[in-house]
Structures are given as structure tokens and as C-alpha cells.
Amino acid sequence: MNVRTLKDRTAKGLMLTMTVVAILTVVAIAVGLYLKSRPVLDSQSLSSLLFGSQWRPLKGQFGFLPFLMGTVWVTLLAIAFALPISLFTAIYITEYARPMVKRFVFPVLDILAALPSVVYGVWGILVVVPWISNHVAPHYVDFSTGYTVLAAGIVLGIMVLPLLVSLFIEVFSSVPAELREASLSLGATRWQTALRVVLRRSLSGILASSVLAVSRAMGETIAVLMVCGCVVGLPHGLLDACYPIPALIANNYGEMLSIPLYESALMFAALILFVVVLIFNLLSRIVLYRIEKQNE
Amino acid sequence: MIEVKKLNVHIGDNHILKDVDLLFPERSITCIVGPSGCGKSTLLRTLNRLIDSTEGVRIDGQVLVDGEDIIDSQSDITELRRRIGLVSQRPCPLPMSIYDNVAYGCRINRMFKKRRELVVHVRQCLRAVGLLDEIKGRMHTPASRLSIGQQQRLCLARSLAVHPDYILADEATSALDPISSKTVEDLFVSLKDRYSIIMVTHTLRQALRIADNVVFMYLGEIIETGPASQVFNNPQKELTQKYLSGAFS
Amino acid sequence: MNNKKNKVSVGKRVKEFIAKLLMWVSMAVVFVFVVSVLWTIFSKGIKAMSWDMVSKLPGGGFYIGKEGGFLNAIVGSLMIVGASTLLGLIVSVPVVFFLNVYLTKGSRLAYVARLAFDVLFGVPSIVYGAFGFTLMIWFGLRTSLLGGIIVITLLIIPIFIRTMDEASRNFPKGILDACLSLGATRWETLKVVVRQIAPGIATATLLSVGRAIGDAASVMFTAGYTDSIPTSLSQPAATLPLAVFFQLSSPIPEVVDRAYAAALVLTAIVLVLSIAGRFITARFSRNKVS
Numbered sequence: 001m002n003v004r005t006l007k008d009r010t011a012k013g014l015m016l017t018m019t020v021v022a023i024l025t026v027v028a029i030a031v032g033l034y035l036k037s038r039p040v041l042d043s044q045s046l047s048s049l050l051f052g053s054q055w056r057p058l059k060g061q062f063g064f065l066p067f068l069m070g071t072v073w074v075t076l077l078a079i080a081f082a083l084p085i086s087l088f089t090a091i092y093i094t095e096y097a098r099p100m101v102k103r104f105v106f107p108v109l110d111i112l113a114a115l116p117s118v119v120y121g122v123w124g125i126l127v128v129v130p131w132i133s134n135h136v137a138p139h140y141v142d143f144s145t146g147y148t149v150l151a152a153g154i155v156l157g158i159m160v161l162p163l164l165v166s167l168f169i170e171v172f173s174s175v176p177a178e179l180r181e182a183s184l185s186l187g188a189t190r191w192q193t194a195l196r197v198v199l200r201r202s203l204s205g206i207l208a209s210s211v212l213a214v215s216r217a218m219g220e221t222i223a224v225l226m227v228c229g230c231v232v233g234l235p236h237g238l239l240d241a242c243y244p245i246p247a248l249i250a251n252n253y254g255e256m257l258s259i260p261l262y263e264s265a266l267m268f269a270a271l272i273l274f275v276v277v278l279i280f281n282l283l284s285r286i287v288l289y290r291i292e293k294q295n296e
Numbered sequence: 297m298i299e300v301k302k303l304n305v306h307i308g309d310n311h312i313l314k315d316v317d318l319l320f321p322e323r324s325i326t327c328i329v330g331p332s333g334c335g336k337s338t339l340l341r342t343l344n345r346l347i348d349s350t351e352g353v354r355i356d357g358q359v360l361v362d363g364e365d366i367i368d369s370q371s372d373i374t375e376l377r378r379r380i381g382l383v384s385q386r387p388c389p390l391p392m393s394i395y396d397n398v399a400y401g402c403r404i405n406r407m408f409k410k411r412r413e414l415v416v417h418v419r420q421c422l423r424a425v426g427l428l429d430e431i432k433g434r435m436h437t438p439a440s441r442l443s444i445g446q447q448q449r450l451c452l453a454r455s456l457a458v459h460p461d462y463i464l465a466d467e468a469t470s471a472l473d474p475i476s477s478k479t480v481e482d483l484f485v486s487l488k489d490r491y492s493i494i495m496v497t498h499t500l501r502q503a504l505r506i507a508d509n510v511v512f513m514y515l516g517e518i519i520e521t522g523p524a525s526q527v528f529n530n531p532q533k534e535l536t537q538k539y540l541s542g543a544f545s
Numbered sequence: 546m547n548n549k550k551n552k553v554s555v556g557k558r559v560k561e562f563i564a565k566l567l568m569w570v571s572m573a574v575v576f577v578f579v580v581s582v583l584w585t586i587f588s589k590g591i592k593a594m595s596w597d598m599v600s601k602l603p604g605g606g607f608y609i610g611k612e613g614g615f616l617n618a619i620v621g622s623l624m625i626v627g628a629s630t631l632l633g634l635i636v637s638v639p640v641v642f643f644l645n646v647y648l649t650k651g652s653r654l655a656y657v658a659r660l661a662f663d664v665l666f667g668v669p670s671i672v673y674g675a676f677g678f679t680l681m682i683w684f685g686l687r688t689s690l691l692g693g694i695i696v697i698t699l700l701i702i703p704i705f706i707r708t709m710d711e712a713s714r715n716f717p718k719g720i721l722d723a724c725l726s727l728g729a730t731r732w733e734t735l736k737v738v739v740r741q742i743a744p745g746i747a748t749a750t751l752l753s754v755g756r757a758i759g760d761a762a763s764v765m766f767t768a769g770y771t772d773s774i775p776t777s778l779s780q781p782a783a784t785l786p787l788a789v790f791f792q793l794s795s796p797i798p799e800v801v802d803r804a805y806a807a808a809l810v811l812t813a814i815v816l817v818l819s820i821a822g823r824f825i826t827a828r829f830s831r832n833k834v835s
Contacts, residue, residue, distance in 0.1 A: 004732075004733070008732040019643055088570075108575065112575070117786070118759065119582065119808055126585050161575060195564075216667065226790070267679065270671065277668060281664045
């Protein structure tokens with residue numbers, strides 16, 4: 001065997017190792033977080049952790065329900081807000097827009113996608129929170145600071161917009177042009193074609209993209225933390241404060257070493273987040289891969 | 297009757313169709329032949345304005361469908377497209393059941409008030425292309441499960457369902473096996489006493505078999521046009537003679 | 546018959562119009578949000594901005610001191626991002642090369658690897674932060690520059706790999722075959738491949754830097770925050786996003802101003818990166834949506 005072949009083999013072995021290690025990171029994260037959350041898992045049952053609503057770290061009571069519900073509320077609101085906007089935008093871009101418009105829209109989406117979470121947080125505090133406090137809340141309740149489920153939902157909704165739009169564009173673009181032409185040549189308008197042919201064929205892709213966006217929204221931390229109010233309790237409406245899981249983890253890291261089991265509880269929170277995001281991601285990516293393959 | 301007058305089509309910097317003047321007679325089959333890239337498909341796509349969705353396209357001239365100019369008119373483009381059916385090169389069933397494929401256009405155009413009427417109509421269209429017996433009991437299964445030849449006939453049935461006056465076919469048999477190809481070809485022949493059929497074809501032999509009129513195009517220009525017997529047996533232009541003798545394709 | 550047809554046609558057109566209207570409204574909403582965010586950050590930031598902000602350390606503690614700027618955060622961010630980007634490149638270029646040159650198209654390993662990186666891409670940064678934190682405790686590290694670098698590297702590797710992998714997929718395999726048929730080993734084709742996907746690598750780097758510099762949740766646990774510039778890997782380091790986050794909640798107006806100015810700097814950096822990325826993609830490869 002000559003030197004060149006040896007080099008090739010060595011490089012191959014090294015790269016294979018690197019690839020496998022990178023894949024194993026997924027497992028390592030799960031195992032690491034699990035080991036860290038063992039103490040709190042041993043101290044009480046899984047169901048009381050997940051469905052208990054008592055959160056008293058000093059007494060060793062860790063009921064995650066308020067935080068889980070906070071995450072659910074905020075995430076659902078964000079998706080409900082972002083889904084119609086991104087669907088219409090993506091349909092416009094793939095079915096109607098001239099290249100000039102695209103050249104203008106893509107950079108705007110790029111900027112939206114590139115802005116850091118903390119910047120959205122600043123914007124939320126300066127614009128969304130006062131707007132809710134002064135203009136929205138007075139119609140429904142006596143007083144609200146503005147730091148609410150609604151504020152977090154709006155900020156988060158805007159943050160997932162560019163992701164949704166670009167995923168939808170990819171899904172819609174995979175619908176063959178012949179299908180659109182077949183529909184048009186039967187006398188359908190563009191909108192009828194978009195609705196009955198393009199959207200219909202893209203249903204699985206739309207679903208997968210939305211699940212992906214949900215998982216992205218669930219993990220978003222700083223922006224949500226800045227506008228959600230951070231009050232432990234079950235939210236009952238859009239104008240209640242809430243406390244989603246990522247905010248819980250980020251907000252309490254400073255004191256977690258001083259209270260027994262607290263660190264473990266926070267790591268358990270991270271584990272919940274990781275597992276849910278992992279499952280959502282796996283499902284939606286596999287569906288999206290299949291669509292991409294069809295396209296080829 | 298479709299009449300094309302001084303039609304010029306540019307896409308970007310390319311001059312695709314040059315001063316095209318044509319007359320497509322009614323209730324007959326007109327075959328457009330010529331080497332690939334000569335503008336056959338572009339001409340076809342101009343007739344139902346599907347060309348509109350092409351980037352950087354510019355159209356000058358007139359296309360008169362039953363006397364109405366469709367290039368420059370404010371008339372309803374969707375109504376125009378309903379009247380001009382299209383069968384494309386690859387069969388493309390819509391992502392729905394066989395029944396819904398045929399019913400699609402009828403629903404879009406609100407042709408029937410009662411469901412029963414629609415069912416009868418769909419069955420009629422499927423019978424017209426010889427599919428009804430072949431797919432017994434599978435009306436509501438996805439159209440994508442049909443064989444490719446059956447899919448192409450389904451596409452034809454789908455076009456017929458909206459009562460077009462004209463049918464455009466863009467190399468409609470090129471993706472099919474010889475037997476389904478023959479079936480589809482025979483279908484077109486049987487339809488010509490009720491519809492005006494304009495067909496782009498890649499095989500001269502097919503044109504020989506079924507054409508009543510022939511249009512020969514080369515590099516975006518109409519070289520020769522006339523009744524099939526005349527163009528094939530007694531071509532006037534040297535270019536046509538060369539093409540027919542297989543000097544280029 | 547004619548009358549009925551007209552009715553259908555009018556109905557169609559009205560629906561088309563409403564649909565178009567909704568689309569325009571959606572696009573306008575997106576546009577308004579972008580403008581609103583940028584306007585808010587710029588108008589607040591420019592008022593607070595001064596030379597001292599970017600050239601001085603905070604005086605008297607970042608949370609209460611009225612003097613100085615946030616040079617600590619700028620330098621800290623640059624250190625972390627620079628080191629992570631370098632480490633990220635070292636890891637991801639070989640992985641991408643391996644996936645595209647050594648593995649065949651239908652390879653099971655390639656499928657699993659791509660899935661894994663897509664999943665890792667989706668893991669929230671707070672989880673990376675928590676995981677990095679457990680790793681650091683494992684190794685007996687405190688919050689430090691090194692911790693920040695490790696976590697940010699983990700965070701951006703999936704971005705690097707996904708973006709470069711996309712770029713390599715459009716890479717004409719014929720060139721590869723040409724090299725191999727000249728007697729090159731696959732390893733020796735690296736030079737050719739890297740040259741071919743260079744714009745992809747550049748875009749990936751810009752994207753990763755953008756994400757790395759803006760991420761707050763992961764460095765919170767691992768890099769910590771400090772008033773000074775770290776002089777060794779084991780000291781904590783301040784970062785720009787945390788400079789915004791911590792100082793914004795201060796009761797002292799001068800400190801809040803520092804937060805606004807830091808937000809402006811951060812936004813400006815990210816915008817420049819984003820525009821540069823667009824430019825490279827538009828200039829050197831086919832136009833693609835990320």
C-alpha cells in the first residue's frame with residue numbers, strides 16, 4: 001500500500017469518527033440531561049412532576065404544570081398568529097410574484113431571520129408590551145402590565161415567520177408546474193389552483209413545517225423571557241402573565257446551586273424541552289425529506 | 297376558429313416566434329411539426345396564454361379565437377382557458393381521486409347544480425375515453441395509481457369535461473408505450489368531428505397517420521402549411537423536403 | 546346560459562381579489578414588523594450611542610455604574626465567536642466532505658447523519674446551555690471564556706454542516722469523477738471540492754457567525770458575565786446579547802442606554818452579515834432560500 005492510499009484511508013477513518021461523534025452528540029445531550037435530572041426524578045413521581053402545579057423549590061416541591069402550560073399557550077398563540085401570514089406570503093411568492101418582488105422580499109425575510117432573540121426582546125418591551133398595556137388590556141381587564149401571554153405570542157410569532165415562510169416556499173416549489181398548468185387550462189383562477197391543487201398536495205409538508213416551527217418556538221428563550229411576565233401560575237387567558245420552560249431555566253440559573261434539587265429540577269426542565277423538540281424534529285424532518293425526494 | 301396574425305414572441309433576448317400567420321380550421325386535426333426547439337410548444341402555450349407565467353415574455357400580434365383577440369383583450373382569461381383544453385406531454389393527474397379529477401373543472405366552473413348531474417357527466421366523459429369500464433369500482437381511488445396510458449386518457453377526459461371547443465395536445469403520446477400511444481391517437485381521431493384539435497408532435501409518422509392539416513415550423517418561423525396530403529406528398533419548400541426526407545430532425 | 550357564466554366569472558374574480566388582498570396584507574404585515582423592529586432599535590440606539598460606549602469598559606459595575614461603555618461585551622463576543630467559528634470550521638468541513646465524497650448517495654449513514662444534524666440544528670440554545678453547563682461541572686470548569694467557546698461551537702456546527710451540505714449537493718459530480726479518473730485518491734479531491742464550494746463555506750460562516758454572536762441563552766450559563774476583558778480562557782467573559790439583556794433591566798437610565806447602544810451594535814453586525822451573505826449567494830451561486 002503506498003503512502004497516498006494510506007493517507008486516504010487515515011483521512012477516511014478520522015472523518016468517519018468525527019461524523020459518528022457528531023451524531024452521538026444527540027445521544028450525549030439526552031444522557032447528560034437525564035443523569036442530571038435523576039435526583040429530582042427519584043424524589044417524586046413523573047406524573048407529579050409533570051402535572052403538579054405546586055412550585056416551591058425551598059420545600060422541594062416541583063410541579064411543572066404552570067410552566068408546561070405557559071409554553072403551550074405561548075407556542076400555540078405564536079403559531080396561530082404566524083401560520084396564516086406565512087401561508088399567504090408563501091403562496092404569493094411562489095404562485096404570483098414576479099422576480100422583482102422576490103428580489104425585494106427575500107432580503108427582508110433574511111433580516112427577520114437573522115435578528116437575534118434579544119433584539120426582538122427589546123422591541124417587545126418597547127413596542128408590544130406598552131401597546132398591550134395601554135390599548136388592548138384596558139378593554140378587557142382593569143390593569144395589565146402588558147407582560148403577558150399575548151406579548152410573548154406576538155414576539156414569538158414574528159420570530160418563527162421567516163422559518164415558516166422559507167419552509168413553505170420549499171414545499172410549494174416542489175409541486176410540479178404541470179399540475180398548475182393542468183388546473184389553469186381547465187379554467188381555474190390562480191387562487192383556485194393554489195387552494196385546490198398546490199395547498200392540497202402540500203398538506204403533509206405544511207403540517208411538517210408547522211411542527212418544526214412549533215418546536216423552534218418552544219425552545220425560544222430570551223425574547224420570551226423578556227416579555228412573558230415570569231409569574232408562576234396557570235395562565236387563564238391571553239392577558240395573563242406566564243412562565244414558559246426556557247424562561248424558567250434561564251431565569252433561575254443564578255440561584256440554582258444554593259437550593260438542593262433545584263439544579264436537578266431545572267435540568268429536568270431542559271430534558272423535557274429536549275425530548276419534545278427531538279420528537280417533533282424527527283417526525284417533521286422525515287416527512288420533509290420524503291417530499292424533497294419526490295421532487296427529485 | 298383560431299386565427300394567428302403577425303404573432304411575435306420574445307422570451308428575454310430570444311426571439312422565439314417570428315411573424316407567425318396561421319389559420320387553424322375547425323373540426324379537424326392540425327399537426328405542428330418541426331425539429332425540437334423550433335417554437336412549437338411556445339406557439340401552443342400562447343394559444344391558451346399559459347405562456348403568461350413564463351419569465352420575461354413579450355407578445356406582439358394577434359390571436360383571434362372565434363374573432364376575439366385574446367392577446368390584448370380584457371376578456372376573462374379563465375373562460376378562454378376553459379374553452380381551450382390542454383393535454384400535456386407527461387400525464388399529470390391532479391392529486392385527487394379519478395372521479396375528482398374529472399369533476400374538478402366542472403366544480404371550478406360551477407357547471408352543475410345537482411350532484412347527480414355531475415356524476416352522470418363524469419361517467420360520460422370517462423366513457424368517451426374508454427376508461428369507464430377499465431376502472432370499474434375504482435372511481436374514488438387516487439388517480440396516480442392508474443397506468444401511465446390510463447392517466448393520459450384521464451387527462452383527456454378531464455379536458456373534455458368542461459366542454460372545450462379546442463383541444464391542444466403537446467406531444468401527448470411521447471411519454472407512452474406504443475399500445476397506449478395508439479389508443480390515445482385513435483381517441484383523437486374519433487374526437488375530431490366534434491372538436492378542433494391542434495397537436496404538436498415529435499414523430500412525423502404520427503402526423504402522417506392522423507393529420508388533416510400540417511404546419512411545418514423551423515427556427516420560430518412557419519415554413520409551410522396546408523392540407524396533410526399536399527404538404528407530405530408535394531412539399532413546396534426545399535426545407536420541408538429536407539425535413540421530410542430526414543435530413544435533420 | 547350566458548348570464549350564468551358571467552355570474553360564475555364574477556364570483557371567481559371576487560374570490561381572486563380577496564385572496565390577493567389577503568396576500569398583500571400578509572406581506573405588508575411582515576414588512577411593517579421588520580421596519581418597526583429596526584426603527585425601534587435604531588432610534589433608541591442612536592440616541593444612546595457615543596464613542597465611549599464602544600471604547601470603554603463599564604465603570605462601577607455593569608448593572609449600577611453610570612460611567613463607561615460595553616467594550617467588555619464587544620471583545621468577549623468577538624473572542625467567543627472567533628474561536629468557535631474556527632473550531633466549527635475545523636470540525637464541519639471534513640464532515641461535509643465525508644458525507645458528499647466518501648459516502649454514496651443512498652447511504653444509510655449519510656441519511657442518519659443528515660437527520661442528526663437537522664435535529665441538532667433544531668435543539669434550542671437553552672438546552673445547549675444546560676448541557677454545556679453539565680459538561681463544565683463534569684470537568685470542574687466554572688463559567689468561563691472556554692465554556693462559552695465550547696457551547697457556541699456545539700451550537701454552530703449543525704448550522705455549518707447543513708449550509709455547506711446544501712451547497713455541496715449542487716456540486717457537479719462530474720468534476721469529482723474527472724479527478725478520480727486521473728488517479729487522485731478521494732482525499733486528494735479535497736482541494737478541488739473546497740474550491741468549488743467556497744461560496745457555500747463563506748455563506749455558512751456568515752450565517753454561523755450571525756447566529757453565534759446573537760445567541761444569549763447558551764452563553765448565560767457557560768460564559769457568564771463580567772465587567773472586564775478576560776485575559777485567560779478560565780475567566781468569565783461578557784457578551785453583547787447579555788449586555789443588552791442584563792443592562793436593560795437596570796433601574797438606572799444610563800445603564801439602560803448602554804443596553805440600547807449594545808442592541809444597536811448587535812443589530813448592525815447581524816445586518817451586515819446578512820447582507821454580505823445575500824451578496825455572496827447572489828454573486829457566486831444560484832439564488833436560494835436558506
